[in-house]
Amino acid sequence: MRNTDAQVLFTPGPLNTSATVKKAMLDDIGSRTKASAELISRVCSKLLKAYDVGEAFAAIPVQGSGTFAVEAMLTSCLPAADYCVAVLVNGEYSKRMLEICEIHGLNHVALQCNTEEAIDPERVDVFVQQNPQITHLALVHFETGLGVLNDLAQLLKVCEQRSVSLLLDAISTFGALPIPFDSPAITAVALSANKCLHSVPGIAFVIARTTALHATVRRSLSLDLHAQWRKLENAHQWRFTPPTHVLLALDQALNEWAQEGKAERRLEKYRRLNQRLVRQLAEQGIVPLLDARFRAPMITTFLLPDNFALTFDQLYRHLECDRLIIYPATYSMASSLRIGCIGELDSGDIDRLASALRHAATISTASEPATHA
Ligand SMILES: *Cc1c(COP(=O)(O)O)cnc(C)c1O
Secondary structure: OOOOOOOEEOOOOOOOOOHHHHHHHHOOOOOOOHHHHHHHHHHHHHHHHHOOOOOOEEEEEEEOOHHHHHHHHHHHOOOOOOOOEEEEEOOHHHHHHHHHHHHOOOOEEEEEOOOOOOOOHHHHHHHHHHOOOOOEEEEEOEEOOOOEEOOHHHHHHHHHHOOOEEEEEOOOOOOOOOOOOOOOOEEEEEEEOOOOOOOOOOEEEEEEEHHHOOOOOOOOOOOOHHHHHHHHHHHOOOOOOOOHHHHHHHHHHHHHHHHOOHHHHHHHHHHHHHHHHHHHHHOOOOEEOOOHHHOOOOEEEEEOOOOOOOOHHHHHHHHHHOOEEOEEOOOOOOOEEEEEOOOOOOHHHHHHHHHHHHHHHHOOHHHOOOOOO
16 A cells, blocks of 8 residues: 555665555664664574575674675675685676775776676686686676676586685575575675565665674774674674664565565566566567566666657656656666566556556657756
8 A cells, every 4th residue: 555646666776665664663762772682683583584594694784775785795704815806797786896896995806797698607617717816706696787687506606616705796686586595605695675675775784604704804894794793793782873763664574575475476576567567668669678588577677769759867757747766777878767676566556657658658848847856
């Protein structure tokens, strides 16, 4: 149930949340109370249980959006010396990982790959053999920028065969796609509350192998996962003000995730919505940019036909007036747009978006609505 004047978000976070998730935030809880300690430990164990993650790992919370967890993972889970992380770059979010490595002066190399297809595991294998200094790979599971799904299982095989560790950005897949935590190569996985777990933004996590958290590695104060983990383990408290309301929302979102059938069902629902979307937009000549074998249903980049009446910005404003919110593609291709199928969306929302697009395409640019201040 949603307010009739509420925006419908077809964006990869924030996304539409259920009324019960929003309602869960109504309580104020003191940060040093028993209730707060229980809440944090409950949420962390639910996250570990969600993927049957073994005892070798800990779920460590970080305030902020997904990028905070990715930065915490890269700065906290690499040893102090004698390491080299190879960043596999095939999109916006892996570029962001590279930037984090540069800013913090981490020893790294980059393998630049085609942004419109999945990373080729054989190429990675050759690259690792040619660069024997590599100890870690940094990978984005689903490159949300264009919507490219990388082959995690095959890349993990390469890691296992070449004895390198994997640092994984699973921010747009955790809660919907399988992540084989039983692979010895998985060292750390970054995830966020406001993607496939359907909670509000404001908290992210790193599920890390505890042996990868070194007390001697201190590259950041607020993003130090070892320090956060020790404080939570020993005193059941965060080092800094915990986002208690956001934690309450996530606790509820995780209940709903489990009740609704966990990752398998969630992915099924995304598939159903995405197929409906692709079919309806194809009728209007709006087709996915990428080959179907590289896509996943969480988000899809579409190309507008050459004769489309509006630019992306004009289209965006038309849809915004209808309270339908989409995203541009990250590569600022004028004639493309991204549509997400995650969050509390149903087939009626997809139909509404498809018909608004159809309507927008028929009106002349002269009737373009004024930009909101
Ligand atoms: C959303 C997302 C992030 C985090 O982006 P924020 O802007 O910090 O929320 C990181 N990686 C991927 C793959 C994502 O989809």
